[in-house]
Amino acid sequence: MDFKTRKNGVALSTARSTLIAMIIDPQSIDPRDMYHLLIHLITPRPIAWVSTVSVNGKTNLAPYSFFNGVSARPPAVVFCPANNREGRKKDTLVNVEAVSQFVVNIVTETNAEIMNQTASMLPYEESEFDAYGLTPVQSETVRPPRLKESPASLECRVHDIIRIGEGPLAGNMVIGVIQRIHLSRDILDHQQQLDPSRFQTVGRMGGAAYVHTRDQFEMQRPS
Ligand SMILES: Cc1cc2nc3c(=O)[nH]c(=O)nc-3n(C[C@H](O)[C@H](O)[C@H](O)COP(=O)(O)O)c2cc1C
Structure with missing residues (x-):
């Protein structure tokens, strides 16, 4: 994804751990890119x-x-x-x-x-x-x-x-x-x-993608 910087803001910072490869400051990216991120992450x-x-x-x-x-x-x-x-x-x-x-x-x-x-x-x-x-x-x-x-x-x-x-x-x-x-x-x-x-x-995924809900699985909650 091509993140645009706002003002002199930096869109992407470098990795701070081996697990996290990208940290995004919401202030630093275009709202349309933020929307794109959210609709693909919250699914x-x-x-x-x-x-x-x-x-x-x-x-x-x-x-x-x-x-x-x-x-x-x-x-x-x-x-x-x-x-x-x-x-x-x-x-x-x-x-x-x-x-x-x-x-x-x-x-x-x-x-x-x-x-x-x-x-x-x-x-x-x-x-x-x-x-x-x-x-x-x-x-x-x-x-x-x-x-x-x-x-x-x-x-x-x-x-x-x-x-x-x-x-x-x-x-x-x-x-x-x-x-x-x-x-x-x-x-x-x-x-x-x-x-x-x-x-x-x-259910709705990102972009034009949707999911069926037929493929379900169960997990019993710990008591
Ligand atoms: C599956 C689906 C989900 C959508 N979810 C949203 C949403 O949560 N928020 C939003 O502003 N638009 C969403 N949209 C876009 C609106 O449906 C679209 O802008 C629509 O034209 C709004 O109609 P209205 O002006 O009659 O309210 C979604 C579109 C689709 C196909």
Whole structure:
């Protein structure tokens, strides 16, 4: 990777041990190179396929893989729409700032390709639901619809939006508390319990790479 130095900063320092061959000072490299490093190091990442609405009710759908669960009590999630390269907010962030609600739809092998399509930059007024023939289903507790093509959806209310930095590529953490969880019949077992073997989520690696989640192994925790 070709690291660019900032000012007179040194991007790479020499090895200080036989194990560490490179030490990187984040201040000294271009944010785009930092982004490249992070998305290859922090892997695999779960994907939130986030539906939101504008104040006028126009729907929006986009994937976010800086995403995770935060707590079970209350049940909460976080996802992070970065500012774009011009420093502007993504449509999802504009919407959750205006209407403090969103739905996280789960991404599986079955809907992964169309999820990827919805990452394209459409004009703000255009809905990815319409553009890609996806089916909005009215939510119970929030205005943004859930996505019929996803086997599980989490209706959320915004708890907090935390800015990390400012300008191009700066981060915004959107924390939401889950109000309702929808599970399709296909992913429940005979006792109406969630059966993880009935749906195959996918994870995001760096660049265009993704992983299946079928190749699993077990480790018992020490008591
Ligand atoms: C699998 C996947 C994960 C992504 N994760 C993020 C992310 O965590 N943060 C981000 O800012 N953009 C992420 N993107 C890019 C956004 O989806 C893309 O910028 C999209 O156009 C944003 O749409 P919006 O403006 O309608 O919110 C991701 C794209 C893909 C395909």
